[in-house]
Amino acid sequence: GAVVSQHPSRVICKSGTSVKIECRSLDFQATTMFWYRQFPKQSLMLMATSNEGSKATYEQGVEKDKFLINHASLTLSTLTVTSAHPEDSSFYICSAPNHRSGANVLTFGAGSRLTVL
Amino acid sequence: GENVEQHPSTLSVQEGDSAVIKCTYSDSASNYFPWYKQELGKGPQLIIDIRSNVGEKKDQRIAVTLNKTAKHFSLHITETQPEDSAVYFCAAGTGGGADGLTFGKGTHLIIQP
Numbered sequence: 001g002a003v004v005s006q007h008p009s010r011v012i013c014k015s016g017t018s019v020k021i022e023c024r025s026l027d028f029q030a031t032t033m034f035w036y037r038q039f040p041k042q043s044l045m046l047m048a049t050s051n052e053g054s055k056a057t058y059e060q061g062v063e064k065d066k067f068l069i070n071h072a073s074l075t076l077s078t079l080t081v082t083s084a085h086p087e088d089s090s091f092y093i094c095s096a097p098n099h100r101s102g103a104n105v106l107t108f109g110a111g112s113r114l115t116v117l
Numbered sequence: 118g119e120n121v122e123q124h125p126s127t128l129s130v131q132e133g134d135s136a137v138i139k140c141t142y143s144d145s146a147s148n149y150f151p152w153y154k155q156e157l158g159k160g161p162q163l164i165i166d167i168r169s170n171v172g173e174k175k176d177q178r179i180a181v182t183l184n185k186t187a188k189h190f191s192l193h194i195t196e197t198q199p200e201d202s203a204v205y206f207c208a209a210g211t212g213g214g215a216d217g218l219t220f221g222k223g224t225h226l227i228i229q230p
Contacts, residue, residue: 006160042222042223043206043223044161044206105151105166106151106163107163108153108160108161108162108163110160111158111159113158
């Protein structure tokens with residue numbers, strides 16, 4: 001089946017540094033990928049839609065200068081949390097739609113736990 | 118936009134019993150309804166989905182029902198096992214696929230031995 005690889009699974013950084021999270025579709029191409037943020041015991045909050053070869057589409061309230069998204073190829077999207085602060089600590093998850101039975105189905109990455117000290 | 122309500126937030130059942138999680142949605146244009154299982158520290162995994170042209174779908178111990186008129190859909194797990202313990206999310210979307218999915222707030226299912 002379709003696999004989405006997300007790396008790193010855990011990252012700890014100091015306040016003020018930047019952190020990059022990668023999301024790769026391993027056996028299918030993804031012109032679109034989705035980035036979510038999840039707080040403890042909460043649902044998935046869509047942050048942005050990553051579009052291959054064009055700018056990402058951000059949800060209302062999400063700072064695009066804070067959360068930089070790059071979709072450089074059909075299998076790779078990256079999320080960079082710039083100048084991270086403790087309030088950015090969260091679980092970040094990516095997903096990509098893949099074709100199955102003639103329609104798109106979302107496959108999620110395993111998530112990245114970011115802790116900002 | 119779409120609004121998805123999910124109940125209950127926590128569900129505890131005895132091993133072997135059945136579990137039912139219910140979701141309602143607001144946008145009558147939604148036509149794709151997946152269910153995801155998320156284990157602690159992992160990403161969500163699709164366990165079953167249903168499209169608006171179908172009323173029920175089964176996969177071994179898991180089934181999903183959809184009532185388009187009432188705009189609600191439910192996940193049914195029979196003969197629950199300890200490994201069923203997880204957080205389950207429902208979602209609703211349009212376009213027949215994954216784009217623009219709105220997620221419910223999740224149900225923490227606890228299987229008591």
